[in-house]
Amino acid sequence: MSRILSGIQPSGALHLGNYFGMMQPAIALQERGEAFYFIADYHALTSVQNAARLREFTHGVALDFLACGLNPARACFFRQSDVPQVTELAWILSNVTPVPMLQNAHSYKDKTARGLPASAGLFTYPVLMAADILLYDSDLVPVGRDQKQHLEMTRDIAGKINELYGADLLKLPAPVIQETTAVVPGLDGQKMSKSYGNTIEIFLEEKALRKKVLGLKTDSTPLEAPKLTEDSTILALYRLVASPAEVEKMENEFRTGGVGYGEFKHRLFAAIWEYFAPMRARRAELLADAGAVERVLRAGAERARTVADSTLARVRKAVGLR
Ligand code: AQP
Secondary structure (H helix, E strand, C coil): CCEEEEEECCCCCCEHHHHHHHHHHHHHHCCCCEEEEEECHHHHCCCCCCHHHHHHHHHHHHHHHHHCCCCCCCEEEEEHHHCCHHHHHHHHHHCCCCHHHHHCCHHHHHHHHCCCCCCHHHHCHHHHHHHHHHHCCCCEEECCHHHHHHHHHHHHHHHHHHHHHCCCCCCCCEEECCHHHCCCECCCCCECCHHHCCCCECCCCHHHHHHHHHCCCCCCCCCCCCCCCCCCHHHHHHHHHCCHHHHHHHHHHHHHCCCCHHHHHHHHHHHHHHHCHHHHHHHHHHHHCCCHHHHHHHHHHHHHHHHHHHHHHHHHHHHCCC
């Protein structure tokens, strides 16, 4: 049976990019293998440096993931920092990781270019991510396209360890990237991302969600004129949440003209609101049980630690740490 692993950072509220890029495929895969999903709170320290906020985001992301359909009876769901073994593996891996490889990481270059301090944590992020994946002998890693390069680095690092210490020591994982949702665009048409300030959060209040969606950037094509379907953010998002018939109708109206962007945005808002209605209901149920999220995370951590201990013992022995 395949082992599936994925993580999500508690660095803010979850958005449509997180949901369609990673959470939805991860939720679908939990039925097809042995899944390990975690809240990447060590990773979030690279950007969240306020203890109360980190705790609040960690709880919030866990709650939202469960509300979206993560089933703790199928998937082992845990907090990354509850299995600190991962940091020891990251240290071991860092010794075979070439600095130029890390210097080439798009995400590091992008984040520092946008003003995030170039800390050692941000720089070595891909090594910790490799440890996350390799610690659980993962076969498949559902991610958005922005994580593809990090997965390649994980395979390179595992390959180097295996070359040095034994061919089968670490399992080489494969990414699972769904082409249709590989890059979900944000309000300005760029990749939806917290650090671009262009996100549509899944669990916004109705009024706030409407306001955000109506604020989506469009060109100045007048109401009566035909509109371009290619590269339309409205259509790209609508395809994720509306039925095929609704999408076809909107595409036709784009081509023929006569309907304005304002009307399309209202329809997009309504479709997003409806799509997430069952998740909102489940979230309200979870909120009513104060200890529910914590219980799931603790049980998950216990199970994850068993796997982590066994991999780490194997690696420690192979590299000569005992
Ligand atoms: N726009 C997106 N399209 C498709 N997939 C996406 N993911 C994120 N944004 C998109 C996927 O979500 C998973 C969790 O990612 P993360 O925890 O690393 O969050 P993130 O990538 O840090 O999210 P942001 O909003 O882009 O945060 P910043 O701005 O801090 O980098 C991953 O599998 C990711 O691919």
